[in-house]
Amino acid sequence: MRGWVFVLGVFIALLPWQPGWMHAIDRGLFTATSYLVDAPKGASRIGLVEVPPEIFGHWQADLYEGGKLAALLSNVLHSSDATVGILLEAPLDNGSTQIDAALDRLASGNNKAAAQEAAEIIERKRLLLDLLGNSRVVIGVEQGSAVLPRPVSEIDGVLAKLPEGAADWLWPMHLAPAAELGSAVLPQRGVFIGRGALHPAIAREQGTQSLQVSFLADFLAATTVGEHARTQWDLAWQRDRGLLLGERLLPLSPRGDFLAFNATSARMRPLINRMSLEEGLARGAFPNYVLIAVAGDPVAPQVAAALYSALHGHIAATPWWQSFTAPIITLMITLLLVFALPRVSAFSGAMTCAVFGLLLLLSQTILVITKGWWLPIAEQLVWTALGLCLIRLWVNYHGRWQLLIQRADEACIERADGLIEVGDLQQARTLLDECSASQAVLQKYYDLGNAHVARRQYRTAIDVYQALANRKKNFRDTEQKIGALEAMVATTNNVGVGQSEVEATMVLSRAHIDRPVLGRYEIHEELGRGAMGIVYLGFDPRIARYVAIKTLNYGQFQPRELDNIKTRFFREAEAAGRLTHPNIVSVYDVGEERDLAFIAMDYVEGKALNAFIDPNCLLPVFEVYRIIADVATALEYAHASNIVHRDIKPGNIIYNPSPYQVKVTDFGIARLMDDSKTSTGEILGSPLYMSPEQLKGRKVDPTADVFSLGVTFYQLLCGYLPFSGDNLASLTYEIIHGKHRSVRTLRRDLPSSAARITNQCLQKESQDRYESAGELALVLKKAIRRDFASEARKAGYL
Structure with missing residues (x-):
């Protein structure tokens, strides 16, 4: 509609x-609107002589027999300076047929009566033509046309500067050349406006305000220019304004008419001096303007009112520019x-x-x-x-239609909720596909995708998010989730790429687990293997909570190293136990069996970031910025507790795309800054991500974690390490003395902030880096607001 x-x-x-x-x-x-104009007061200077219809009709039928009308016209012209207008229903017959017949009879024989009759007709014709040809007499014919003796000059106006086609469209009327109008019926004056002659006709509709103006223009011209009007026409045509009658402007619309305020209603009509034919013959004085018309003709009062409006400037016209406004x-x-x-x-x-x-x-x-x-x-x-x-x-x-759809969607969403709760995600998807694209349905699609992610059904989740994006583009952070999940799928297809065999994640059945119970925790499955031991998924039956259980198998170490390893292992529990932060893995419990020790930690869904360091399965750039900013915030919290992680790397950061979650883990080699043992040190951690001072065995401070986080940021952005070597010695030399390539030379689509931030994080001297992880977090968040504002708003980050 x-x-x-x-x-x-x-x-x-x-x-x-x-x-x-x-x-x-x-x-x-x-x-x-006319009521806003002052109504006429007192008598007007316009007189109306009403002639009986039979006398007018006899005169029009036989022009030279209208003695009374001729006498009336002679009386008005000789007794006053009035301008006279005669309103006719049809053109006058000049009687040339009668004259020709009389002359024929006169020529055919010696008939004194015929000769006398012809002489009288010729005399009456001469006298009447003299009266009708007077410059103060204007004849208006309601049916017929008059003749313009010579073309009216045109004054250039606004429309004259436009192309002819545009000017014709805005003002379609033109003056008609006299040659196109034929010979004159009578030597009367007339004005021709329009495509052809605009004959001096007055609309006979009672109460009309739109009057054709040729008669009035001629009448006003006769009044304005005086006696010299017959020899020098003082009429000028301005197509964008109207007619200039001497010094008087008669505004006209593009259709050649104007609107008279004094012809709108009885209140606005002026007081006209009406008189009969007998009174007109007997008068010795007349008003300035005299109209002669048939008694009872409704046109005559309208013409008188329009004439009054024109004389007093109470007229309006439609401007030419109204055609396009x-x-x-x-x-x-x-x-x-x-x-x-x-x-x-x-x-x-x-x-x-x-x-x-x-x-x-x-x-x-x-x-x-x-x-x-x-x-x-x-x-x-x-x-x-x-x-x-x-x-x-x-x-x-x-x-009403939307209400029906809304009710159907509500029922659909309610059923989909139940199906998602019982795990029937495919049926929920089928149900949602039949619903509209309302906000509530799209949100349920989003929740369905999250449910598939929770089950690690990444390909299906991508399909759901893609269907959501097809229904409504840019819905929340759907596109970012699709990019992150595609990277997750790519890492699943490339397990082991960039990882050592012991770090690869393996999911085992219960039959392959040697110990079904550690302490009070039931072992469900193996999650993966790390540098210190195996990580299991456990269940605490006391509080019905799943935990990640990190174990340290004593059997894989030499007896002389065991005490040091135990110290380092339990130091992780000591360090992490002091930290409570949404981006740091929480430690719930620590215990020891005969041949192993274990730590029960918060179980985090997702993958370690070392799954996303291959150039073919990188995370979206905004996602990397957000992850590093959150990790920097977590490290700032740890540093405030006098704890330096010392081993920040992608493998120690757990990431879950939906719902978004980032956790820093593995504080196993963290040292308490207030412990005197930290002033000396062996090389602990992953050399690929170590700061130069760590490799030199010097005392470390929080800027060491800033350096390691900068290496991680660099690798997540482009898939390459800033420093590399064939062996530990060459790697150490590169980290301490080598210069890394700008990250934008490896990936040109990165924003300039990526190179600026990584360059400062990877400075050799600690004082040249960011002063703290908190400062790095602020810089990253500022870059997100500038470079990724749209993505951040969709993800709810801003």
């Missing part, structure tokens, strides 16, 4: 035709109807349309009163009301 309203609005804007009832609305509006306003109304009103209530929409209509009326009134510009707005007002009704009908229908 909205589309049809838009098409209809464009059609109305471009269609020049209007039905008659719209013109009636405009006439009513003009009548109401009207379509623009109609298009604006259409846009308002289609795009604004459906978003508001019925009352607000009606008030908006009412205010818009009042603004149109107010603008129209101000322009017509102050400038004399009449802008018809009936089309715009009718379209506003009609469009409002159509849009409200559509809104009501659409609202």
Whole structure:
């Protein structure tokens, strides 16, 4: 429906035709506006002589037998300086047929009676033609045309500067050359406007305000230019304004008409001095302007009122530029109807349309009163009301339809919730596919994808998220999740890439686990193997909680090393137990069996970041920034507790894409900064990620973790290490003395902040790096707001 309203609005804007009832609305509006103009006071200077129809009819049938009318015309012209206008229903017959017949009879024989008759006819013709040819006499014919003796000069205006085609469209009327109009019926003056002659006809509709103006223009010209008018026409045509009658301007619309305020209603009509034919013959003085018309003709009072308006400047005309302002306003109304009103209530929409209509009326009134510009707005007002009704009908229908869809979606979502709870994710997907793309349904799609991720069904989760993205692009952080999960799938297909055999994750069944119980924890399955031992998934039956159990098998070490290893192992529990942070793995318990020790920790879903260091399965760049910022925040918390991790690397950071979670783990080689043993030290940790001072065996501070985190950041961004070597010696030399390549030379699509941050993190001297992990976190978050604002907002990070 909205589309049809838009098409209809464009059609109305471009269609020049209007039905008659719209013109009636405009006439009513003009009548109401005319009441703002002062009504005439006192008698006007216009007289109307009403001639009986039979006398007028006899005169028109036989021009030279109208003695009384000729006498009346002679009396007015000789007893006053009045300008006389004669309103006829049809052109006058000049009697040339009678003259020709009389002359024929006179020539055919010696007939004194015929000769006398012919002489009388010729004399009456001469006298009458002298009267009718007087410069103060103007004849208006309601049916017929008059002749312009010579072309009227045209004064250049605004439209003259436009191309001819554009000017013709804005003002379609032209002056008709006299040669195209034929010979004159009578030597009367006339004005021709339009494509051809605009004959001096007055619309006979009672109460009309739009009058054709050739008779009035001629009448005013005769009044203005005086006796010299017959030899020197003082009429000038300005196509963008109207007619210049000497010093008087008669504004005209592009259709060649104007609107007279004093012809709108009885209140506005001037007091006309009406007189009968006998009174006109007996008068010795007349008003300045005299109209002679048939008694009872409704046109005559209208002409008198229009003449009064023209004389006093109470007229208005439609300007030429209304031809393109009207379509623009109609298009604006259409846009308002289609795009604004459906978003508001019925009352607000009606008030908006009412205010818009009042603004149109107010603008129209101000322009017509102050400038004399009449802008018809009936089309715009009718379209506003009609469009409002159509849009409200559509809104009501659409609202009921949306309510039905909403109820169906609610039932669908409720069933999908139950299916997700019982684990029937495929049936839930089928059910959601049949629902609409409402916000609640899309959120349930999102939850379904998270449920698949929780089951480690990454490929299925990607399909669900992709279906969600197809339904609504950029829904939350769907695209980031798809990128992260595709990296997860790639790591699953490339297990062991970049990892040692002992670090690879293996999922085993219960039958392959030697010890079913460690302390009070039931062993369910093996999660993986680390540098110190195997990591199991355990279950604490006392509080019904799953835990990750990290073990240290004493049998894999030499007896002389065992005490040192135990110390390091339990130091991890001591260090991590002091830390409570959402991005640090929590330690719940520590214990020892005969041949092994174990630590029960928070079980974290996801994978270690060393699964995402291959160039073919990298995480999205925003995700890497977010992960490193969270790890830096966690390290700042640990450093505040006087704990330096010493072994920050991708394998010690656990990442779960959905729901997003990052945990720092493995504080097994962390040293208490207030422990004197930390001032000396052997090389502990992973050399690939160590800071230069660690490799030199010097005392370390929090900036060592900043260096290691910078190496991790570098590797996650491009899939390569900043420093490498064939053996430990060459690697150590590169880290202490070598210069790394800028990360943007390895991956050109990275933002400039990536190179700037990694460069400062990898400085050789600790004082040249970021002062703390907290400062690094702030820099990363600032870069996220600048370089990844859109992704961050979708993920709820900002």
